[in-house]
Amino acid sequence: MEGSKRTQVKLCGLLFKDKILLEYFQKNKETNKTMATPSAAFEALMTGVTSWDIPEDAVPCELLLIGEASFPVMVNDMGQVVIAASSYGRGHIVVVGHEDYLVESQLFVFLVNAVGWLRSSSQSPIGIHSSLAPLVKILESCGIDSTIEPEVNDSLGVYCIDAYNEGMTDKLVQFVKRGGGLLIGGQAWDWANQGEDERVLFTFPGNLVTSVAGVYFTDNKADTSFFKVSKKMPKIPVLV
Template identity: 50%
Template sequence: KMKPSATYELLVDGVGPWDFTGSFVPCELLLVGEDAYPVLVSSKKQVLIAVSHYGKGRIVVASHEGILKDSKFSQFLRNAVAWLKPSPEALVGIHPHLDSLSQLLLMAGAKVQAGAELSPSLGVYCMDAYDSTKAKDLVDFVKRGGGLLIGGQAWYWANLSLDAEFLLRGVSELDLVTGGIPSILLVHGVLSFPLCLDSSHRCLLAAARYGQGRVVVATHESQLFSPKLARFLLNAVRWLDAGRKGLVGVDASLKKLCSLLSQEEVKSQVSQLTGDLSVYCCSSYSDREAERVHAFVAEGGGLLIGGQAWYWSSQNRGKAAVAKYPGNKILNRFGLSILGQSIQAAKHLPVGSGEHYHFRKALALFNRHVDKHEELKAPLKDWLQRLAQDCAAFLHIPAHDCPAYASLHRILTKVLQRSGIPHVSRHCPVKSNSKEAVLLCMATELSLTMTDSAALVQKSAAGVCALPVTVEIDGTNPEARWELTGLTPPLKPRYLVITP
């Protein structure tokens, strides 16, 4: 697979300034997949053109179909079609709505079939985004190696999701005392959202949209067949089914769920993942079917999955559950991760319609707080400790060649560069629930992912700490574990280490 940087260079080769003046109003593209990355971003950080891979094929998406018709973008369009082709001689099919694109490509010497319908004989298909009748055929076309150039805007019909309301309809309490010790979730995707938060903003149930499909995650497998959660589970299966009234496949480890579903006349059977299922229910303890599960959800399937990661963490010390735990090799792509910490099972209220914690929302507020030097106030003031812990967890997800994660790493790095790393001493301690604690946590974890941790310190070294530097470490805590992070400013400090 071509690296994102190489793809970008190919797509913008010979392209001059982007001119978006004209009659069309582009929308903003939302990038959620690990293989998706932007090509063009506006001054307001809105993604206007993006690309992705799916299966053996490639996709280029423009934020308005007008981009595909305008001669101002002809060089980019030629580059895009060349990148999308599975072979140099591949035939390019153009939907009847994009006649002007046919002319642009013909002038460039491309082999074009104007007014074409989707066909296996094509190597690339170009269309607008307003016809969903061929969605399954398009997915199969790209999956087998075809290229798709598509453009459209959705600003005129977009509205807020009511997904959480549907999932929690009729649910006044979520009793998670189901016979197991749950873990907690990191909800980090732009289309993922919490359904159950405790008083410390730790997430215990969550859901997400991904591609054409949907996902619901529980933090212990026993939650997936507990009669105490029957109303929630029925809502979840119906939401995941998306109105198809299809067959629900249940892994043998969760077979008790079938009896709950049968009480509401939901068709279910003990089954492995097969193509005729509408919803698949399983535990999170294996990644053997990860690629099949990703494809199943992306192409419209619903996934109900649950499990804890604290036991795995206890058996795999030194490994980050967010990156290495088998279930997260499935879930990370959906913007959800099961963390290695345990939490006492208890009863909780479902997430309400008001403001509630979400990692990305909290990070955006923190970024603004640092940027504008605003007074720390609710809700961010109450979210800082959770934000610090979630930042630490998120930064363990490998970001190499994954723009979706790397972009957040860059945001965190810029926050640190603007604010500077807080000065800490006996006379200047840091409180756990403070802006400084979040910054120190970010700095520590980022330093472990960077080859040059000094890049985190944009301000002068004198602005970070003064010479001489004495670091006092109280090592009397038998539970403490110290790691050398390499996070030091470009100085030669003197360390005083106090040991028991």
């Protein structure tokens, strides 16, 4: 499509200046977004993202990445990872360093991308835990159906939940292993400050799930003063 033929299209209540973005979102609902490499997956997750409009009062935790399957998506200028993705078994996972990011309407482009990448097909049902109820309307405004589901189950293709649930850890791990997509968010620094077990990497509820994919919530606060939107996957030191 030539630049001179670009038109403004309205999607999810906001203006996009390129029809390519609209075509992407339409295609994202109809095709399998599973990617063979982290670089390709990163591009799928970041398509159309031009800025990180994060909630100012939501201080995320830094994420620790281990192994070759996990990769960074959102990184601050200090090299701290705030959003990451990975794979485990036949499924995929997107991890966010604060649950409020998952219900922030200004991040709808990324949220749509994340759900699209996590789905195995356009027919895969999306379930959302009640802790992230506002996400239902965000997706609905973009033409994506989802339902509130108190627990993950085999009929779902994607499940979205915060990182504080202690009753579904095994079910969530098996869900991803069998091919499901998991969108999960939370921060561990406040959890640790409330007198919970200091061994955050081993006892924080979210880590009992995401650790199988090489992603850990830490008790380190992440600086939010500057986030750059990267066109290519950010390079960070990764423990292998």
